[in-house]
Amino acid sequence: AQSVTQPDIHITVSEGASLELRCNYSYGATPYLFWYVQSPGQGLQLLLKYFSGDTLVQGIKGFEAEFKRSQSSFNLRKPSVHWSDAAEYFCAVVAREAASKLTFGTGTRLQVTL
Amino acid sequence: GAVVSQHPSRVICKSGTSVKIECRSLDFQATTMFWYRQFPKQSLMLMATSNEGSKATYEQGVEKDKFLINHASLTLSTLTVTSAHPEDSSFYICSASDPNYGYTFGSGTRLTVV
Numbered sequence: 001a002q003s004v005t006q007p008d009i010h011i012t013v014s015e016g017a018s019l020e021l022r023c024n025y026s027y028g029a030t031p032y033l034f035w036y037v038q039s040p041g042q043g044l045q046l047l048l049k050y051f052s053g054d055t056l057v058q059g060i061k062g063f064e065a066e067f068k069r070s071q072s073s074f075n076l077r078k079p080s081v082h083w084s085d086a087a088e089y090f091c092a093v094v095a096r097e098a099a100s101k102l103t104f105g106t107g108t109r110l111q112v113t114l
Numbered sequence: 115g116a117v118v119s120q121h122p123s124r125v126i127c128k129s130g131t132s133v134k135i136e137c138r139s140l141d142f143q144a145t146t147m148f149w150y151r152q153f154p155k156q157s158l159m160l161m162a163t164s165n166e167g168s169k170a171t172y173e174q175g176v177e178k179d180k181f182l183i184n185h186a187s188l189t190l191s192t193l194t195v196t197s198a199h200p201e202d203s204s205f206y207i208c209s210a211s212d213p214n215y216g217y218t219f220g221s222g223t224r225l226t227v228v
Contacts (some may be wrong), residue, residue, distance in 0.1 A: 032216070034216070034217070036219070041205075041222070041224065042221055042222060043120065043207050043219040043220050043221040043222040044158075044207065044209075044219040045219075046216070046217075046218070046219075049216055090157065090158070092217075094217070101148065101160055101163060102148070102160070102209070102217055104157045104158050105157065106156070106157045107156075107157050109155075
């Protein structure tokens with residue numbers, strides 16, 4: 001069965017520190033991969049996505065993610081976190097067939113201390 | 115980029131009444147839309163997949179008679195919560211699928227049934 005694992009439920013980092021949020025997936029074939037961010041009471045905003053090509057993907061707000069096929073991982077990184085980055089982050093995967101269903105991880109809540 | 119508009123953002127209704135939530139793709143045609151429910155501090159749970167002009171496909175455990183989904187055009191899908199009860203109170207989010215943009219989410223609807 002397809003699944004997405006975000007091992008860290010809650011992470012706290014200091015402003016200016018680097019960040020890495022982990023995401024592992026279990027899928028029959030390499031899926032499309034996404035990272036979304038959700039602020040309280042809001043919908044989801046796409047940070048970045050991986051379809052094919054370069055395995056290091058650049059996204060908005062200074063985020064990047066690296067797809068590692070051998071590890072079935074798609075970890076999200078940011079070199080220097082800002083207080084406004086505090087939010088819930090979701091990794092999601094979907095099969096490459098058109099209009100397939102997204103499978104979400106359980107989310108990682110990021111807290112940023114000043 | 116793709117924009118999905120979801121209305122209303124918040125709604126309070128009395129127990130036993132029905133509530134309609136609209137999801138519109140503003141600048142693209144969405145052949146498939148998805149409806150999610152999100153409980154506090156949890157991930158998104160897919161409720162149903164709607165395809166324009168056909169019946170929605172509901173996930174296991176979701177009552178199709180309680181959660182009516184209509185996808186009458188390529189830019190509009192609606193979710194109607196019928197005979198709402200307090201346990202239906204939740205955050206509902208729609209998403210639209212497009213081959214070019216991937217998956218775009220609405221801003222969500224906070225439903226409170228009193």
